[in-house]
Amino acid sequence: MAYVQFMQKKRMKCIHGQLTTAQVKANSRKGTIILPDETGRKITVWDGWLRSDGNASGATAVVVTDNAATPIVAFAMAVGGLTAATVARVGVATHYTGTTIGQPLTGGKGLRIGCTVADLATTTVLDYCIFYTVES
Amino acid sequence: MATTTHPRVHCASGSLTLAQVNANTRVGTIIVPPAVDRTITVVDGWLRSEGHSAGGATAVILTETGGTPTTVVSAAVAGITQDLIARFGAANITATNVGTACTKGRGLAIGCTVGNLTTSHSLDYCIYYTVTV
Numbered sequence: 299m300a301y302v303q304f305m306q307k308k309r310m311k312c313i314h315g316q317l318t319t320a321q322v323k324a325n326s327r328k329g330t331i332i333l334p335d336e337t338g339r340k341i342t343v344w345d346g347w348l349r350s351d352g353n354a355s356g357a358t359a360v361v362v363t364d365n366a367a368t369p370i371v372a373f374a375m376a377v378g379g380l381t382a383a384t385v386a387r388v389g390v391a392t393h394y395t396g397t398t399i400g401q402p403l404t405g406g407k408g409l410r411i412g413c414t415v416a417d418l419a420t421t422t423v424l425d426y427c428i429f430y431t432v433e434s
Numbered sequence: 435m436a437t438t439t440h441p442r443v444h445c446a447s448g449s450l451t452l453a454q455v456n457a458n459t460r461v462g463t464i465i466v467p468p469a470v471d472r473t474i475t476v477v478d479g480w481l482r483s484e485g486h487s488a489g490g491a492t493a494v495i496l497t498e499t500g501g502t503p504t505t506v507v508s509a510a511v512a513g514i515t516q517d518l519i520a521r522f523g524a525a526n527i528t529a530t531n532v533g534t535a536c537t538k539g540r541g542l543a544i545g546c547t548v549g550n551l552t553t554s555h556s557l558d559y560c561i562y563y564t565v566t567v
Contacts, residue, residue, distance in 0.1 A: 310442075310443045311441055311442060311443060312441050312442075312443040312477050312562070312564055313440075314441075314475065314477050316533075345478070347478070347523060349533065383530070385523025385529050385532065386523075387521070390524070425533045426533075427477045427478065427533050429443065429477075429478075430440075432440055
């Protein structure tokens with residue numbers, strides 16, 4: 299029942315760090331794992347932000363996805379929204395899309411950050427901060 | 435089976451009076467006390483002025499505690515308008531060191547710069563952070 303779900307207390311977690319451009323475009327742009335797979339766990343991304351040290355270019359978007367072979371995209375940030383040293387926030391930045399925010403990702407799979415269409419360029423490093431919950 | 439460490443998010447929230455923001459020659463008031471061997475990283479948050487839009491000071495700042503503290507967030511008073519949530523990273527809310535680890539063993543304080551904060555009646559804050567040992 300809806301009210302039972304509402305009453306479940308989910309402790310929010312946060313993974314944050316920094317990736318180089320090489321890490322974002324690694325593995326044919328699938329990127330680099332920031333949370334490893336964990337059997338029996340299911341991650342839901344609720345919020346977050348990205349920050350580039352230079353104006354991002356080259357790629358169409360930087361994407362936060364799960365680690366599945368056919369990954370679900372938690373959210374995407376078009377490079378036009380990743381301007382130098384500016385926090386590009388989920389749900390606020392003009393260039394953000396995130397239809398899977400608040401929805402469980404693939405069971406047992408972690409998270410990774412990559413890019414789409416072409417390699418990320420111009421940026422040297424990408425800061426990330428992802429708020430999520432974990433369910434068994 | 436190896437278990438992934440999922441960093442927990444903590445939240446410091448409350449309301450400061452103008453006097454508390456202006457205290458200690460604008461160094462302000464501690465909102466998270468220092469803890470030896472703990473390292474705080476601010477990951478997100480917001481400020482909100484109650485009673486009136488902020489004025490007087492150049493900026494409200496979230497800093498480390500201690501000598502020569504690093505500024506985590508600098509919120510120009512123009513970005514702190516009455517009753518509106520001024521979120522880190524939004525216009526006028528410079529979040530340079532959000533996501534960057536503070537100095538080990540230091541807490542967090544909210545103060546202001548250049549002049550005393552005026553016109554606001556109080557300042558609400560909500561600061562999300564992680565702690566590592």
